[in-house]
Amino acid sequence: MTRSVAVAPSTRPEMFDVLCKSVQDAGANLCTVEEAEGLIWADPSKANLFPEISASAPNLKWIQLPYAGIEPFVPYLEDKWTWTCGKGIYAREVAETALSLSLGGFKNLHGYSRATSWGEPIGRVLGDSRVCILGAGGITQCLLPLLQPFGCDITVVRRRSEPLEGANRTITTSRLFEILPRIDLLILALSLTEETRGIINKEVLSALPDHAWIVNVARGGHIVTDDLLEALQQGTIGGAALDVTTPEPLPDDHPLWKEPNCLITPHIGNTPEMGLRVLGPFISENVNRFCNNEELLGLVDVNQGY
Amino acid sequence: MTRSVAVAPSTRPEMFDVLCKSVQDAGANLCTVEEAEGLIWADPSKANLFPEISASAPNLKWIQLPYAGIEPFVPYLEDKWTWTCGKGIYAREVAETALSLSLGGFKNLHGYSRATSWGEPIGRVLGDSRVCILGAGGITQCLLPLLQPFGCDITVVRRRSEPLEGANRTITTSRLFEILPRIDLLILALSLTEETRGIINKEVLSALPDHAWIVNVARGGHIVTDDLLEALQQGTIGGAALDVTTPEPLPDDHPLWKEPNCLITPHIGNTPEMGLRVLGPFISENVNRFCNNEELLGLVDVNQGY
Numbered sequence: 001m002t003r004s005v006a007v008a009p010s011t012r013p014e015m016f017d018v019l020c021k022s023v024q025d026a027g028a029n030l031c032t033v034e035e036a037e038g039l040i041w042a043d044p045s046k047a048n049l050f051p052e053i054s055a056s057a058p059n060l061k062w063i064q065l066p067y068a069g070i071e072p073f074v075p076y077l078e079d080k081w082t083w084t085c086g087k088g089i090y091a092r093e094v095a096e097t098a099l100s101l102s103l104g105g106f107k108n109l110h111g112y113s114r115a116t117s118w119g120e121p122i123g124r125v126l127g128d129s130r131v132c133i134l135g136a137g138g139i140t141q142c143l144l145p146l147l148q149p150f151g152c153d154i155t156v157v158r159r160r161s162e163p164l165e166g167a168n169r170t171i172t173t174s175r176l177f178e179i180l181p182r183i184d185l186l187i188l189a190l191s192l193t194e195e196t197r198g199i200i201n202k203e204v205l206s207a208l209p210d211h212a213w214i215v216n217v218a219r220g221g222h223i224v225t226d227d228l229l230e231a232l233q234q235g236t237i238g239g240a241a242l243d244v245t246t247p248e249p250l251p252d253d254h255p256l257w258k259e260p261n262c263l264i265t266p267h268i269g270n271t272p273e274m275g276l277r278v279l280g281p282f283i284s285e286n287v288n289r290f291c292n293n294e295e296l297l298g299l300v301d302v303n304q305g306y
Numbered sequence: 307m308t309r310s311v312a313v314a315p316s317t318r319p320e321m322f323d324v325l326c327k328s329v330q331d332a333g334a335n336l337c338t339v340e341e342a343e344g345l346i347w348a349d350p351s352k353a354n355l356f357p358e359i360s361a362s363a364p365n366l367k368w369i370q371l372p373y374a375g376i377e378p379f380v381p382y383l384e385d386k387w388t389w390t391c392g393k394g395i396y397a398r399e400v401a402e403t404a405l406s407l408s409l410g411g412f413k414n415l416h417g418y419s420r421a422t423s424w425g426e427p428i429g430r431v432l433g434d435s436r437v438c439i440l441g442a443g444g445i446t447q448c449l450l451p452l453l454q455p456f457g458c459d460i461t462v463v464r465r466r467s468e469p470l471e472g473a474n475r476t477i478t479t480s481r482l483f484e485i486l487p488r489i490d491l492l493i494l495a496l497s498l499t500e501e502t503r504g505i506i507n508k509e510v511l512s513a514l515p516d517h518a519w520i521v522n523v524a525r526g527g528h529i530v531t532d533d534l535l536e537a538l539q540q541g542t543i544g545g546a547a548l549d550v551t552t553p554e555p556l557p558d559d560h561p562l563w564k565e566p567n568c569l570i571t572p573h574i575g576n577t578p579e580m581g582l583r584v585l586g587p588f589i590s591e592n593v594n595r596f597c598n599n600e601e602l603l604g605l606v607d608v609n610q611g612y
Contacts, residue, residue, distance in 0.1 A: 101413075112572070121577040127399075252423040265413065266427050268418075271427040
């Protein structure tokens with residue numbers, strides 16, 4: 001069955017073009033918003049246009065958001081529509097970034113990159129170390145196989161304590177403080193919800209060993225930035241590698257830029273170039289499923305907000 | 307059978323103490339050089355003392371060198387003695403460093419570490435990329451399992467074309483130029499011999515794609531430094547991550563320090579701290595084998611010089 005699907009807004013021409021092509025590749029009728037049953041949102045930074053655009057789409061049934069994180073759309077998540085997002089499709093790239101930042105911190109690559117003379121050989125071994133990952137979604141599921149050959153002891157912290165392949169144990173968030181004093185590396189790969197906002201605060205940071213590194217490839221809002229800054233300044237943790245920050249982008253004069261044991265990357269978990277490469281085929285697949293009344297990928301739980 | 311084993315010189319007290327303990331742990335008679343049948347060399351930087359020390363050891367049969375690289379001892383490699391070295395024992399740590407440098411280069415961690423403001427998200431994905439590893443020894447054998455989950459296409463270049471588990475193909479050095487134009491990452495993990503000295507020269511560098519990264523965790527002498535510098539300056543390769551250099555240590559005023567796409571680490575492949583942790587038990591094992599006339603680990607081929 002052919003259904004009518006629109007792509008909007010057109011404010012990011014490169015993304016707009018890729019997504020229009022994805023709709024046509026799937027055999028759907030690429031149409032205006034006014035006619036659309038399905039809407040592919042084509043600019044993650046323009047959530048503010050959603051009320052106006054959706055108001056002009058009386059037949060709308062399904063909205064596809066382009067990225068994994070849907071925070072800007074939370075105010076509009078009405079359950080009269082089906083919502084899907086790109087969760088999981090960038091997971092492999094983000095997991096690779098998480099491992100890169102972990103190894104970069106352990107090997108002091110940030111420090112050596114800033115050096116202009118030969119220094120002392122320092123650094124930690126990731127092999128056999130104790131790793132804790134917050135979140136059990138797509139990123140974690142892609143990260144666990146990457147960590148497997150290192151022989152780390154891995155604890156995954158999630159809402160339910162169901163086991164996860166590749167993790168030595170899975171515990172619930174309520175038991176986080178039991179394991180913090182014994183971990184070498186804490187990786188944040190969870191969704192940002194009201195429950196998890198600010199989960200890395202002064203209490204969590206104080207409970208970590210002073211050599212422990214924190215790697216954040218989730219959302220800046222998971223970390224209370226001032227608490228992290230204080231921990232870095234006082235040396236109560238080993239360091240932090242942040243692909244996401246609060247605020248983001250991090251302003252030029254922010255003191256985190258000056259911390260010797262802080263490595264900041266500008267949200268490279270997936271770059272736009274990588275993103276469109278995987279986004280296009282994913283959108284085609286979902287449009288095809290929409291046309292055939294099959295279950296959509298990346299369904300958003302409107303009540304949970306992710 | 308108890309045999310007499312000496313540890314010398316005593317110029318690095320921390321290493322000296324660990325190695326004396328290893329000899330005693332193995333149940334050998336820890337003795338002076340004059341009485342020694344076995345000699346554990348305890349300072350890799352003091353090869354120049356070897357002629358004098360060995361001249362005072364008339365009963366000497368076996369010499370254990372502490373590190374994997376034995377270049378400073380090559381002038382003294384007489385086959386009237388059995389020589390062993392630490393080859394292979396640091397392989398796992400060095401392989402981890404090789405992967406760290408590879409990911410660091412691909413994710414532009416060197417560039418972001420030097421930044422003091424939020425930048426554009428750039429970077430390459432290691433997953434599915436084409437990797438070429440020179441050398442098929444211990445480091446490569448430890449690196450292949452670490453690369454396995456990334457799904458890279460891996461070519462190992464070695465003297466014989468025997469297959470290696472975890473590599474997609476193994477070719478001989480004579481065929482290196484066939485594959486250079488198609489690789490994304492070139493990792494040096496081979497021994498330094500007269501054949502391999504300067505193997506990465508202008509011709510090899512010119513044959514690489516302009517996005518390709520070179521990672522060297524072997525020996526600085528494998529790369530013609532001036533040729534590498536020129537390739538970096540002209541942008542004919544993507545970048546270089548060097549844990550070893552020529553000269554080493556790299557002098558403060560060396561132009562490589564200023565290259566934006568060069569990441570230099572000061573021989574952290576294994577740090578002294580990591581090193582002694584794995585060296586002690588290894589020496590005990592070899593002393594035990596020596597006492598029991600069993601085959602020694604890490605035998606040096608005196609004619610090949612490694």
